[in-house]
Amino acid sequence: MTAQALDSRSGEQQVERRLTRTYSLGDMVRHAVVFMVLIAPMGIFGNAFQSAGGMAALSYLVGVVVMMMTASSFGILAQAYQAAGSVFTYAGRAISAWVGWLAGWMLQLDYILVPPLLSLVAATNMAAFAPWLPPWGWIVVFVLINTGINLRGLKTTRIAGWVFLALQAVVLGIFVVAAVAALASGAGRGFSLDPFYNSHFTLAVLGTGVSVACLSYLGYDTLAAMAEDAKGGGRQVGRAQIVSLCIVGIAFTAQMYLASLLVKDPAALIANGDPAGTAFYDTVRAAVGPWLATLTALATALAWGVANNMVAQVALSRLLHVMARDGALPKWLGKISVTRLVPTRAILVTAGLSLSICVGMSLRKNGITELLSLVNFGALTSFVVVHLSVLVRNFRAGERRIAGWFRCWVLPVVGIASLVYVMINQNVLAARFGLFWLGIGGVILLVKWARGRSPSMPSLAVTPSVDDAVVVGHRG
Numbered sequence: 001m002t003a004q005a006l007d008s009r010s011g012e013q014q015v016e017r018r019l020t021r022t023y024s025l026g027d028m029v030r031h032a033v034v035f036m037v038l039i040a041p042m043g044i045f046g047n048a049f050q051s052a053g054g055m056a057a058l059s060y061l062v063g064v065v066v067m068m069m070t071a072s073s074f075g076i077l078a079q080a081y082q083a084a085g086s087v088f089t090y091a092g093r094a095i096s097a098w099v100g101w102l103a104g105w106m107l108q109l110d111y112i113l114v115p116p117l118l119s120l121v122a123a124t125n126m127a128a129f130a131p132w133l134p135p136w137g138w139i140v141v142f143v144l145i146n147t148g149i150n151l152r153g154l155k156t157t158r159i160a161g162w163v164f165l166a167l168q169a170v171v172l173g174i175f176v177v178a179a180v181a182a183l184a185s186g187a188g189r190g191f192s193l194d195p196f197y198n199s200h201f202t203l204a205v206l207g208t209g210v211s212v213a214c215l216s217y218l219g220y221d222t223l224a225a226m227a228e229d230a231k232g233g234g235r236q237v238g239r240a241q242i243v244s245l246c247i248v249g250i251a252f253t254a255q256m257y258l259a260s261l262l263v264k265d266p267a268a269l270i271a272n273g274d275p276a277g278t279a280f281y282d283t284v285r286a287a288v289g290p291w292l293a294t295l296t297a298l299a300t301a302l303a304w305g306v307a308n309n310m311v312a313q314v315a316l317s318r319l320l321h322v323m324a325r326d327g328a329l330p331k332w333l334g335k336i337s338v339t340r341l342v343p344t345r346a347i348l349v350t351a352g353l354s355l356s357i358c359v360g361m362s363l364r365k366n367g368i369t370e371l372l373s374l375v376n377f378g379a380l381t382s383f384v385v386v387h388l389s390v391l392v393r394n395f396r397a398g399e400r401r402i403a404g405w406f407r408c409w410v411l412p413v414v415g416i417a418s419l420v421y422v423m424i425n426q427n428v429l430a431a432r433f434g435l436f437w438l439g440i441g442g443v444i445l446l447v448k449w450a451r452g453r454s455p456s457m458p459s460l461a462v463t464p465s466v467d468d469a470v471v472v473g474h475r476g
Contacts, residue, residue, distance in 0.1 A: 024231050028223055028240035029247070030165055035219030035311040036248045037303045038168040039175075041256050042296055043121055044215065044372070045283075046274020048256065052209025053200030054266045057257040059209030061196070064249030066210065066422065067217045069415035070383045071245055073390045074224050075238020076402045080393065086224040087382040087389075088323055094389035094396075097455040098445060103385040104323055105441035109378030109434065110218065111316040115309055115350065116358035117371040119143060121277075122305025123362070125297055139358045142305040146313050147351040151344060164307035171299040172251060178288050179258040187287040188262035195260035200270070207425035211376060214422060216252055218379050219308075220244050222315035262287040313354070317346035376426060377434030384419050387412035 023031070041048060041060065052059040077090035087107050092100020123138035133141075183191055220241045262283050263269055269279060278297075285293035321343035324333035336343050361371055390412045393399050402408070423431070448454060 023236075025236055025240055025243075028236060029244045030162060031311055031314075032220045032223050032240060032244035033247055034165050034307050035222055035315070036217060036244070037308045038165070038172050038248065038251050039255070039296070039300055039303055040216040040308070041213075041252050042259075042280045043277070043300045043304060044212065045256070045259055046269065046277065046279030047372070048209065048212050049260060049263070049266070049279065050270050050273045051205075051212045053205045054198055054260065054263075054270055055195060055201060055206070055209060056213075056260050057195035057253050058197065059206065059213040060216070060249070060252045060256050062206065063210045063213035063217055064245055064252070066415070066418045067214070067220065068242065068245050068249075069411045069418065070386060071220060071238070071241040072403075072407050072411050073386045073415065074221060074241055075235075076390050076407060077386065077393075078224050078237040079235050079402050080400065086221060086319060086322075087386050088319065090224070091385050091389045092455070094393040095385075099385065101445060101455040102438070102441050103382050104319065105444075106378045106385075106434075106438060107382040108316075108319065109437050110375055110382070111312070111319055111378075112353055113357070113371055113375050113378075114218070115143075115146075115312045115316065115354040116361060117375055118304045118309040118312060119354060119358045120362055120371065122301045122309070123358075124277075125301035126305065135362050136359050138305070139362060140355065142309055143351055143355045143358070145306055146310045147347060149310055150313055150317070150342065150347050164303065164310075168299065168303050168307070171295060172255065175284070175292065175296060176254065176258065178292055179262060179284070182287045183258070183261055188264060189266075191261065194266075195257045204425060207421050211422045211426045213252075214380065215372065215376055217245070217248065218375070219311070219315075220248075221379070221383070222311070222318075259283060309354075313347065313350050316350045316353075317343050320346040320349060370429070374430050374433055377423070377430045378437070380419050380423050380426075381434065381438075384416055387415045387419075 041056075045056070048056045048059065074090075077094065081089055081093050086104075088100050088104025090100070091103040119139045119142045120135070122142055123135040126138045127133065127135045130138075182188065223237050223240050223244075259280055260266070263279075264283075264286065281293040281297045284296060320329060320333050321336070323329045324331055324346070333343075333346050333349065335345055364370065390408060394408050445455070
């Protein structure tokens with residue numbers, strides 16, 4: 001079913017459609033888990049261990065609690081405003097179009113930098129296994145693979161996601177069994193609660209550890225941008241976020257606990273850090289054997305470079321599409337392929353951004369470290385705005401009550417306090433660049449206002465049925 005209208009100026013027909021509702025609860029959970037990557041902590045284990053004073057398991061456990069509070073607020077807003085767009089849409093409708101635009105702008109910082117970070121980490125690892133192709137060559141390979149998969153449509157993306165998720169689960173299972181066997185036989189430091197609590201514990205150390213752990217959890221929020229793809233709409237989005245966070249929270253905490261116990265000299269790792277990014281693989285090589293180090297390193301490279309990168313590209317392209325559709329970005333970015341029902345132009349722009357940023361950062365000595373320090377700021381800032389949107393919505397007259405007082409009042413307040421504390425303990429470079437990015441967004445808004453083009457949120461359209469397909473701006 002499509003809605004057609006005549007363009008009064010050109011006489012051309014326009015077909016306006018919305019994204020097809022094809023994602024089930026299982027598909028949504030798979031999408032988020034693939035984005036977060038079941039074995040993601042393996043790639044940043046050294047940084048997580050050092051920042052948390054050896055209490056990496058505790059930092060991941062607290063991190064998932066903080067993210068679940070934010071997921072609760074996402075669920076309320078996704079159910080209240082049945083439209084894709086994540087914080088851009090929610091803050092724009094709950095607070096104001098200006099705040100929504102700035103929140104979407106901050107979220108773009110995270111979405112834009114995540115795909116290059118994933119490609120760069122994966123390319124660096126792959127270059128070690130296959131030196132016949134330099135890192136920049138692997139970057140091109142990963143970008144082309146993911147772009148090709150996503151241009152074919154959500155069905156292809158969904159199938160590829162299930163395959164990669166199954167492979168990650170197998171590798172994680174092998175590591176858990178091997179690590180438990182090694183610890184039982186006397187490897188590492190044996191079983192203890194040190195990864196959850198030790199002499200290094202302070203609230204400041206915990207905050208710093210959680211700030212690093214949050215990087216692994218980024219991705220569940222992208223489900224909000226797919227509210228128009230989900231069967232069941234906003235309610236399904238909220239459920240999928242909670243379920244996916246439970247799954248990865250258990251997986252992340254378990255592997256951080258076991259890996260931390262395998263470290264023979266935790267004091268040295270805390271003091272010296274992990275500049276090469278190989279602490280996890282070095283640890284399992286010494287405790288279990290080279291075969292497990294090779295298996296986990298290769299699996300991490302493929303998971304970050306293809307599986308995670310694939311859905312990261314979907315997330316950014318969806319955000320660009322919705323912001324363009326609602327007038328916050330150039331309209332041509334909002335067009336969707338009639339045959340594939342995907343935002344083709346937004347996907348290609350995303351691929352171009354990823355390729356240019358990633359190749360540029362690969363030429364810098366500390367490119368990976370710099371990208372790691374920048375990714376979190378935009379996401380955590382937007383999460384604060386999500387909580388604020390729930391609180392502001394509570395005060396607005398006539399708004400339908402979605403949840404009880406605990407979810408509508410207590411969780412948002414505690415969530416804001418937790419996120420602000422985590423951000424205070426972040427890398428200084430991240431904070432400075434984040435504020436610089438926010439300043440650029442403010443300047444753009446002022447220019448829009450001066451030209452009489454202030455941000456606005458169009459009225460919500462009727463939610464389409466499962467068979468409805470939507471392509472905004474296509475001319476038939």
